[in-house]
Amino acid sequence: MLPNMNYHLSCHTVGPLQENCYLLADPDQGVAVLIDPGDEGPRLIKAVTGHGFTLAAIWLTHAHFDHVGAIADIKEVWDVPVYLHPADQPLLAHAAQAAARWEIAIRQPPTETLPLTPGQILTVGGLRVYCRYTPGHAPGHMAFHLSREELVIAGDVLFRGSIGRTDLPGGDQELLLTSIRQELLSLPDATQVWPGHGPATTIGAEKRSNPFLR
Numbered sequence: 366m367l368p369n370m371n372y373h374l375s376c377h378t379v380g381p382l383q384e385n386c387y388l389l390a391d392p393d394q395g396v397a398v399l400i401d402p403g404d405e406g407p408r409l410i411k412a413v414t415g416h417g418f419t420l421a422a423i424w425l426t427h428a429h430f431d432h433v434g435a436i437a438d439i440k441e442v443w444d445v446p447v448y449l450h451p452a453d454q455p456l457l458a459h460a461a462q463a464a465a466r467w468e469i470a471i472r473q474p475p476t477e478t479l480p481l482t483p484g485q486i487l488t489v490g491g492l493r494v495y496c497r498y499t500p501g502h503a504p505g506h507m508a509f510h511l512s513r514e515e516l517v518i519a520g521d522v523l524f525r526g527s528i529g530r531t532d533l534p535g536g537d538q539e540l541l542l543t544s545i546r547q548e549l550l551s552l553p554d555a556t557q558v559w560p561g562h563g564p565a566t567t568i569g570a571e572k573r574s575n576p577f578l579r
């Protein structure tokens with residue numbers, strides 16, 4: 366957890382693929398969102414209630430099965446909207462099937478979503494979050510950028526020392542590299558990067574040492 370006067374961000378690593386779900390909240394207003402609730406619904410629900418937050422929405426960076434497996438559990442507690450770029454809607458619709466091919470069981474998420482659009486500004490209480498369209502790993506991939514807080518929740522686009530895989534359906538490595546350069550490496554070096562798997566990093570550190578970005 367990163368305590369701060371103005372925001373709460375905590376990372377909850379869930380499921381067999383060790384996916385990072387993020388709880389982002391405005392603690393002053395007690396309002397929160399869950400980003401990429403991939404598995405272990407009861408644990409994520411406890412993370413929200415344990416802080417005394419009210420859940421306002423679920424945001425998805427993309428709809429690979431390891432990022433959506435807890436939506437059904439969460440929506441039984443709070444019937445909140447799920448935000449997703451429409452290009453990832455087919456992935457969401459077939460999430461349980463895709464998981465089954467990896468011999469992983471998830472509850473099929475409900476498929477109703479609200480559309481995310483490039484450049485859209487979302488809010489959580491007083492926090493403003495800018496949607497950066499970053500296709501390449503998945504066709505509708507979004508990164509969520511908080512400029513004042515200098516952090517980006519990057520999903521499966523950019524990792525510490527690596528980048529997202531592009532061998533899955535809809536993947537495109539050239540497009541991924543363009544997304545990373547235009548939408549992420551253009552941010553200030555101090556910007557924290559919180560990825561969908563593995564540890565956090567910064568834009569500056571990845572510019573200096575990420576072997577995929579040479």
Ligand SMILES: [Zn+2]
Pocket residue numbers: 427429502503521
């Ligand atoms: Zn993914």
Ligand SMILES: [Zn+2]
Pocket residue numbers: 384429431432521561562
């Ligand atoms: Zn993932």
